[in-house]
Amino acid sequence: MSEETSPPARTGAQAVERALRVMRALEESGEPLGITELARQTALTISTAHRMAKTLADRGLLAQDPITERYQLGPALVALGEKAAQRLGYDRALPALRELSATTGESINLGIRAGNDVHVALHVPSPQPLRFDQPAGTTVPLHVSAMGKCLLACVGEIDDQVESLGSLPRVTDRSITQAKKLKAELELVRQRGWAINDEERNPGVRAIAVPVLRGETAVAAIAVQGPSIRVTEDRLGDIAAELTRTAGIIAPGLGPYTAPK
Incomplete structure (x- = not known):
């Protein structure tokens, strides 16, 4: 594939913006969300929403219910919020x-x-x-x-x-x-x-x-x-x-x- 037709590389800023969209969606939801709902509310593809949610959950910024597999805001945010306050x-x-x-x-x-x-x-x-x-x-x-x-x-x-x-x-x-x-x-x-x-x-x-x-x-x-x-x-x-x-x-x-x- 030539350089001109190659898809643009994802930037770090773009990844951060997408991660923030996922967290904001959960903040505004008031209840846990599944990947399909997250994708719809953030205008991300299902695969991107899944990747972002999993990465954030791995870092404690989101938490995933092991039974429903839905996501909500995670425990690491509590500590961050307390330190920021x-x-x-x-x-x-x-x-x-x-x-x-x-x-x-x-x-x-x-x-x-x-x-x-x-x-x-x-x-x-x-x-x-x-x-x-x-x-x-x-x-x-x-x-x-x-x-x-x-x-x-x-x-x-x-x-x-x-x-x-x-x-x-x-x-x-x-x-x-x-x-x-x-x-x-x-x-x-x-x-x-x-x-x-x-x-x-x-x-x-x-x-x-x-x-x-x-x-x-x-x-x-x-x-x-x-x-x-x-x-x-x-x-x-x-x-x-x-x-x-x-x-x-x-x-x-x-x-x-x-x-x-």
């Missing part, structure tokens, strides 16, 4: 976030930027029966998230941040879909120190967020979110003050971890 400071942040939830009566999230999305790293549910939950591990678009606005407003030039997003899809009739309007909103966030998501992603849900800063740069953001009938305009100032206090508590512990000598 420790080194990123998330385990040290949780007590303060739980206190914030108790003080405000609402659900709390801590998020970081992942491309054009906010990745929810920590979640503390509200004690109220009527509440809004954004579970850890989920992602939401930056431009329709209070945490996202903080992460955009407090990293670099606002114009550059907004232009890097490209189009701004509408999620609800209150979503900001114009770059000029989003830039103005981010300038306001930078000026007053907190952001609001006023039913821009979920009707009937309002969120307030502040950046968690290292110097003048946001390394994360934290948000209080709940039904608009409880998170009313007259509460915004008090909630923002509680968020700012909590951000100051957790900021020193977030970020790179250095093991004690």
Whole structure:
């Protein structure tokens, strides 16, 4: 076979991307999956899905039921997650976030930027029966998230941040879909120190967020979110003050971890 007609060699990056697709499919499934289901959900061939799943299971990143032969997330991920939480400071942040939830009566999230999305790293549910939950591990678009606005407003030039997003899809009739309007909103966030998501992603849900800063740069953001009938305009100032206090508590512990000598 000539060089021109030879199939392109698989790259290491491609293999990693495929492995991540398999793990993400299992994360989102909520139940073990067989190879045929994995192949369908990841758009991989059955042979590729089988090879990826077996390799990941051999390393403990997946676990296979010996009877059903279905796969689920594996025990090695537990250890990795615990170490990541420790080194990123998330385990040290949780007590303060739980206190914030108790003080405000609402659900709390801590998020970081992942491309054009906010990745929810920590979640503390509200004690109220009527509440809004954004579970850890989920992602939401930056431009329709209070945490996202903080992460955009407090990293670099606002114009550059907004232009890097490209189009701004509408999620609800209150979503900001114009770059000029989003830039103005981010300038306001930078000026007053907190952001609001006023039913821009979920009707009937309002969120307030502040950046968690290292110097003048946001390394994360934290948000209080709940039904608009409880998170009313007259509460915004008090909630923002509680968020700012909590951000100051957790900021020193977030970020790179250095093991004690």
